[in-house]
Amino acid sequence: MEIQGQAAIVTGGASGLGAATAHLLAQRGMKVFAFDLAPSIEKAPAVDHVEYLDVDVTDHASIRRGIATVKAGTEPLRVVVNCAGIGTPGRILSRRGPHDLHQFAQVINVNLLGTFNVMTLGAELIAEQQPVDDDGQRGIVINTASVAAFEGQIGQAAYAASKGGVHSLTISAARDLASYGIRVNTVAPGIVETPMMAGITPEFRESLEASVPFPARLARPEEYAQVVLDLIRHDYLNGHTVRMDGALRMGPR
Numbered sequence: 422m423e424i425q426g427q428a429a430i431v432t433g434g435a436s437g438l439g440a441a442t443a444h445l446l447a448q449r450g451m452k453v454f455a456f457d458l459a460p461s462i463e464k465a466p467a468v469d470h471v472e473y474l475d476v477d478v479t480d481h482a483s484i485r486r487g488i489a490t491v492k493a494g495t496e497p498l499r500v501v502v503n504c505a506g507i508g509t510p511g512r513i514l515s516r517r518g519p520h521d522l523h524q525f526a527q528v529i530n531v532n533l534l535g536t537f538n539v540m541t542l543g544a545e546l547i548a549e550q551q552p553v554d555d556d557g558q559r560g561i562v563i564n565t566a567s568v569a570a571f572e573g574q575i576g577q578a579a580y581a582a583s584k585g586g587v588h589s590l591t592i593s594a595a596r597d598l599a600s601y602g603i604r605v606n607t608v609a610p611g612i613v614e615t616p617m618m619a620g621i622t623p624e625f626r627e628s629l630e631a632s633v634p635f636p637a638r639l640a641r642p643e644e645y646a647q648v649v650l651d652l653i654r655h656d657y658l659n660g661h662t663v664r665m666d667g668a669l670r671m672g673p674r
């Protein structure tokens with residue numbers, strides 16, 4: 422699908438993988454609406470053709486307001502990329518007792534329900550656009566899981582469950598939205614170099630890098646953005662989860 426002159430929504434678009442994606446899509450001629458929380462937006466750089474909107478993906482009314490702003494713009498919405506996510510660790514049972522249920526629900530709420538809600542309301546607007554090709558394609562949704570969807574580590578129960586949900590949703594959503602000409606794919610990254618990684622010790626970094634078969638380094642946010650662009654461009658990729666992990670298979674810890 423050609424993206425020049427079209428609009429995209431990128432949630433979590435003020436930081437990390439979302440920011441790299443927002444920047445790449447804007448460079449390639451899209452008008453990008455970066456949905457994120459105010460504290461992240463305040464730290465984000467001004468980038469041409471990227472408009473930051475204070476949208477909480479756990480709040481239905483907030484997403485609706487964001488989508489209304491997108492709809493009021495001149496470029497038709499074609500692309501929704503869900504990157505907003507949190508990863509609060511916690512074991513199911515530890516010396517401190519059972520897993521805090523509220524904390525589990527919060528991770529599901531942001532990562533799975535937030536993704537579902539932005540996808541759903543975004544698809545509603547994409548479905549209003551004219552098809553762009555003879556197949557009747559109108560647009561694409563790309564969600565973000567994690568290799569934890571398949572190999573959740575110790576202390577990742579909530580995160581793994583949320584990302585497993587995002588992965589499982591992919592084929593169902595692709596089938597549901599097929600009649601509107603909307604493709605749905607998911608990216609499951611391994612370990613990516615984001616601001617979060619800046620504080621780790623050189624020893625821990627080395628052990629993380631050594632766990633990746635090839636290339637034996639952390640992935641770059643720009644490499645995630647490149648997968649998003651490849652998925653947008655390839656009209657026959659649908660209902661698919663792409664692992665972007667250098668052949669990493671996570672161990673228990």
Ligand SMILES: NC(=O)c1ccc[n+]([C@@H]2O[C@H](COP(=O)([O-])OP(=O)(O)OC[C@H]3O[C@@H](n4cnc5c(N)ncnc54)[C@H](O)[C@@H]3O)[C@@H](O)[C@H]2O)c1
Nearest residue numbers: 433436437438457458461477478505506567610612613615
């Ligand atoms: N960095 C990695 O190694 C890695 C690996 C696998 C998967 N992922 C996934 O990729 C996505 C992006 O991760 P990242 O490393 O760029 O993280 P990040 O913390 O740099 O960015 C996440 C962004 O999401 C935003 N966000 C959080 N809750 C939100 C909400 N309720 N509403 C709107 N925005 C909200 C944050 O403000 C932040 O700007 C996440 O879903 C994460 O689980 C990351």
